[in-house]
Structure formats: C-alpha cells, structure tokens
Amino acid sequence: MPTRAPSLDIWELFDIPSIEEGGVEAYLRTILVRCADWFESYAASVFVAGIDGVIRCQASLGVSISPNATIIEGEGIAGSALHHGTAIIVEDPSDNPILVNQVTRKRREIGSAMVIPLISNGRKLGVLNLARHADDQPFNKQDLAKANTLAANISLAVANWRMIGEIKSAHDQITTVFNLLNVAILTIKGREIEQRNQEADRLFGLGSYEDILMNLPRAFSEAANEAIADAERGHSRKCQAQNGATTWMIGASPIPGGGVLLFAEDITATVQATQELSRVRRLAEIGQMTAAIAHEIRNPLTGIRSAAQLVTSVPDMSEELAKMIEDEAIKLNELCNQFLEFARPAEPVLVPGDLASIAHRLAAVHQHEFEEAGVTLIIEGQPQAYISMDKNQIEQVMRNLVINGLHATSHGGTVTIGIDGNGFSVADTGSGMSEETVKNLFMPFFTTKPKGTGLGLSNCRKIVEAHGGVIEVESKPGKGSRFAVRFADHLKVAA
Structure with a gap:
C-alpha cells in the first residue's frame, strides 16, 4: 500500500485557486486530486446540486461516470448518506443501519468507500465519494473525521459558488428588466452617473450628468434638480413637468448606502x-x-x-x-x-394649499346650519396637509360633500372630515345608499334630492380629475356614507 509523505498536511488540500478563478469544475477536480492523494484513494467523485436542484456529477477521478449520472436524495448509498446528513464508511452495505433497507450494488474492485454529504447551513448541496481498492487498508474513523472536516470546507465553497450564481442570475434578470423598461433610470452619486439603462441613453443621451441637464429643456432640468435635492435629503419625490406638448413624470429616491435613483418617463x-x-x-x-x-x-x-x-x-x-x-x-x-x-x-390654477385650513374654514362658515340640524361636524387627522391645488375648486368639492353629508344625516348624527397626506374624506352617519344609487351617483342629473339638479357630484368629480386625483365612495343602507378624495403623488407638497 502506498505511504503518504509525513510532511503532508490536510490543510494543503485547500492551497488551491478559488472557484472564481477557474470555475467550479476545475476547483472540484483539483480538490479530488488532492483528496485521492491524501486519503490514498484510487477513485473519487463529487456530485453537486445545480440551481435546478438536480444532483449531478461535477468531477470524477479514477472512475468513469456518465455525464447524465445523478443522485436522488434517499436512494442508494450516496442518496441515503445525503438524506440522513451522515458521512459513512461502506464495506458491506448490509452491515450499515442507514443502508440496510437500500437496494445497493458494490463494485468488486472497491474494498472500502467513504460517502460524505456536503451540507452548509442545513442546505444539502451534494456528496463526496472516495474509494480504495479491495487489497488496500480500509477507511477508518480517523479518515472519516478528516473527511468531514474537508467536506465542511468544500460545502462552504460550493455554497458560496451557488450563492454567487444565484446572485448573478438575479442580477442578469434585473438588468434585463432594467433595460426593457420604458422609464429612463439613472443612479447618481456625488453628481456622477454610476448606472443608466437603455431608455436613459435614448432620452438623455450619453453625456455626463451636467451635460444632460444642460441639454434638457429648462422645465425638465429644474424638476430633476429639485427631485434629486429632495432625495439627497432622504425624501422621495415625484413631479410632473411640461415643455410645450411634451409631459414627463420625473422623480427621485434615496439609495441605501448613498446616492440617488433618478427616473423620468415621457407620459x-x-x-x-x-x-x-x-x-x-x-x-x-x-x-x-x-x-x-x-x-x-x-x-x-x-x-x-x-x-x-x-x-x-x-x-x-x-x-x-x-x-x-x-x-x-x-x-x-x-x-x-x-x-x-x-x-x-375645470382648469385648476395650482398653488400650495392646506386641506386642513379649508376644512376649518368650512366648519366655521356652516356651523349654524349644523347646529340647527343637531348634527356634529368633526375634523380629524393631520393638522396640516399641503397639496398643489386650486383652492377655490377644492373648497367647492369639500363644501359639496360636507353639505351632502349634513342633508343625509338625521338629528344626533355626525359628519367627519378626515385629513391626511393623500387627500381628504367626508363621512356621515346618515341613512346610506344602495349599490344601485352608488353606481349612478356621479352621473350628470342623477339625484336623490327632491329639488336637486344632480350636477353637484358630477362637478366634484370633474374638479378632482382635473387635479389628477380620484373620488371614491363607500356606502351601505343604514350605515352611512364615506367619500374619499385622493390626489396624485406629484401634487403633494412638503409643509
């Protein structure tokens, strides 16, 4: 039987190039050569699970293995060792409690074999197989302990390789999506462009950040600068900019770790x-x-x-x-x-305005009407909520909804104006409406009032939509109604 050089140490097994330098197959083949020398094995093989989960032979030495050979967890000697997560020495399979119920076949030339599962953080990655001839000294427990140490390091390397592969695959997918988007995207750090997609090249050209701003229409460059300035302060911002017949949606968000993501879309x-x-x-x-x-x-x-x-x-x-x-x-x-x-x-003239101030003004103006009707008017939510809006038009909408709520609510009930950063709502504890009524509510000339024209809510919707917002209603008979007005993100203004 061959004798190992006394100076050979197990850690010499790892004095090899990394996976990144030569690829996983070259790495594993080098490992097998060292293993065969260290463990005095005539044959060695390593099976590793691919991204698809199939455990295939990645490298072999001293034995011919079909390129289509696979291991199924729980089946055969290697599959059983992997399933139980236990390294085993195989001489007579019938003597091993793990293999006693398995249909196994041992080659005549193999006197002793070690099967070591490759596991990292509970993740089953594959199997390392080592074999000695029938006339060689069988593997012992000391060999098995060293093989386990070796397998732990191989498992870590393979796990890292798998993780790198998964990250690269995810990166490739994201890059593909990144370039297929019809939205120009730039990542900027210190006013230097670090990344850009194909739509950004098409929309902005290939110049530097300063070149891009110089070549853009003034309305667009100002919007981009404002959005980036907000993002650098840690706030996301989105706004609409118009130059002649062209309208862009421009926005920016801070990137964790520094930098800004700027996007622009021709809308x-x-x-x-x-x-x-x-x-x-x-x-x-x-x-x-x-x-x-x-x-x-x-x-x-x-x-x-x-x-x-x-x-x-x-x-x-x-x-x-x-x-x-x-x-x-x-x-x-x-x-x-x-x-x-x-x-x-409805052609709104947009200026920053506070929804809460409008609500309090309406409450003061209509206080007498509510007192006469015995209905309580409540204002709740944010103390301030600034929106770019036509104040007169939005006050008209809020007044219409508040007065409708008053008319729908009997003595002792409440009408509540809710204010938040997205818009406002008006809810009442009145009689509510049927699904059919709600369905027709915004149709011109549809009214439930004896003397109504059916134009109030139609005008409300027209005004809200002219502001780029939506008006929604929730109502059930006997449970009151709630109208919610929501504005587009680009209309929000920091207080």
Whole structure:
C-alpha cells in the first residue's frame, strides 16, 4: 500500500485557486486530486446540486461516470448518506443501519468507500465519494473525521459558488428588466452617473450628468434638480413637468448606502389619452345635459306662462303673480348657472394649499346650519396637509360633500372630515345608499334630492380629475356614507 509523505498536511488540500478563478469544475477536480492523494484513494467523485436542484456529477477521478449520472436524495448509498446528513464508511452495505433497507450494488474492485454529504447551513448541496481498492487498508474513523472536516470546507465553497450564481442570475434578470423598461433610470452619486439603462441613453443621451441637464429643456432640468435635492435629503419625490406638448413624470429616491435613483418617463401619450377620454366623456355628458335642460327648464317656464296668463284675467293678483314670475326666473337663472358650471372645463390654477385650513374654514362658515340640524361636524387627522391645488375648486368639492353629508344625516348624527397626506374624506352617519344609487351617483342629473339638479357630484368629480386625483365612495343602507378624495403623488407638497 502506498505511504503518504509525513510532511503532508490536510490543510494543503485547500492551497488551491478559488472557484472564481477557474470555475467550479476545475476547483472540484483539483480538490479530488488532492483528496485521492491524501486519503490514498484510487477513485473519487463529487456530485453537486445545480440551481435546478438536480444532483449531478461535477468531477470524477479514477472512475468513469456518465455525464447524465445523478443522485436522488434517499436512494442508494450516496442518496441515503445525503438524506440522513451522515458521512459513512461502506464495506458491506448490509452491515450499515442507514443502508440496510437500500437496494445497493458494490463494485468488486472497491474494498472500502467513504460517502460524505456536503451540507452548509442545513442546505444539502451534494456528496463526496472516495474509494480504495479491495487489497488496500480500509477507511477508518480517523479518515472519516478528516473527511468531514474537508467536506465542511468544500460545502462552504460550493455554497458560496451557488450563492454567487444565484446572485448573478438575479442580477442578469434585473438588468434585463432594467433595460426593457420604458422609464429612463439613472443612479447618481456625488453628481456622477454610476448606472443608466437603455431608455436613459435614448432620452438623455450619453453625456455626463451636467451635460444632460444642460441639454434638457429648462422645465425638465429644474424638476430633476429639485427631485434629486429632495432625495439627497432622504425624501422621495415625484413631479410632473411640461415643455410645450411634451409631459414627463420625473422623480427621485434615496439609495441605501448613498446616492440617488433618478427616473423620468415621457407620459405625453398617457396624458393625451386621458384628456381625450375626458373629452369624449364630457361630450356624452353634454348630450345628456341637452335632454335634461329641456326637462328642467320646462317646469319654471310653465309657471311663468301660467302667471302671465293670470295677470290679464285677474288684475287684483298682479303683485302676487309678478313675485311668482320673479321667483321662477330666479330658478331659471340658477339652473343656467349650474349648467354653465357643469359644461365649463375645470382648469385648476395650482398653488400650495392646506386641506386642513379649508376644512376649518368650512366648519366655521356652516356651523349654524349644523347646529340647527343637531348634527356634529368633526375634523380629524393631520393638522396640516399641503397639496398643489386650486383652492377655490377644492373648497367647492369639500363644501359639496360636507353639505351632502349634513342633508343625509338625521338629528344626533355626525359628519367627519378626515385629513391626511393623500387627500381628504367626508363621512356621515346618515341613512346610506344602495349599490344601485352608488353606481349612478356621479352621473350628470342623477339625484336623490327632491329639488336637486344632480350636477353637484358630477362637478366634484370633474374638479378632482382635473387635479389628477380620484373620488371614491363607500356606502351601505343604514350605515352611512364615506367619500374619499385622493390626489396624485406629484401634487403633494412638503409643509
């Protein structure tokens, strides 16, 4: 039997290039050569699980193994050792408690074998196999202990290789998505561009950060600078910038560890599609309005005509009839004003405003009405919530919702205005509404009030959507209603 050099130490097994230098197969083959020498084995092999979980032969020495050979956990000698997580010496499989129930086949030339599972942090990575000839000294417990030490180091190296492979695969996937996005993305640190995707190259060009800002329209460069400045202070920001017919959504967020992620998206087509959809819907609503106008005007006109006829036949009632005609004319004028307001496009003039201040002003103005009705008005939530808005239009929306809540709530009930950073809500403890009513609530001329025109909530929705927001309603019969107005992120303003 060959004799080992006394100076050979087990740690010499690890004096080899890293996996990163030569790849896992070269690394494992070098390990096997050292193992065969150290353990005086004529054959060695190592099976490692791939990313797909299949345990395949990665390297072999002194034995011919099919490239399609695999190990299944729990099956055969190697599979059983891996399943139990226990290194074993195999001479007669029937004598081993782990293998006694396995169908195994031992090669005649093998006198003794060691099967060592490769496990790292409880993760089963593969198996190391070593074999001696039948006429060589069998493996013993000391060999097994050394093999376990060796396997622990191999397992760590393989686990790291697997982790690096998984990270690289994830990186490749992210890079692919990164470059397929229709959003320009730049990572910036110290005003230097560290990474950029293909859309950024297309939208901004290939220059430096300063070159990009110089070549951008002023509205876009100012928005980008403001977003980056906020991100450098630790705050994410998103805003809309327009230059002529082109509209961009520009934003920035801080990156953990330093730096800023800047993104920009050309949303011109989206804005135009939204505007066109709004225009088509407005045309449909105006068509409905035309039919409603005839119906709504007919009643006051009938009253005026009847009063005019009576003036000539009943002269003594002329003063009373004149008052009737004046009242009906006032109704017509008010009706026309509402129709004009509905038909007029909402073009908000945006300035920073505090939603909480609007709520408190409305509470003061309508305090007497609430007291007369025996309804409590509550304001809750943030003490300040600044939004870029048309103050008059948003006050009109909030007032409409508050007064609707008052009319829907009986004596002893409450109307609550909730303020938060995303917008506001108005909730009441009134009678609530059916699903059918909620479904039609924002349709022009739909009303549940005897003297309502059905234009109030339609105008509210028009104003909110002109601000890039949404208005939603939750209601159930007998459980009250809640209207929520939510504004787009780019309208939020730091207090």
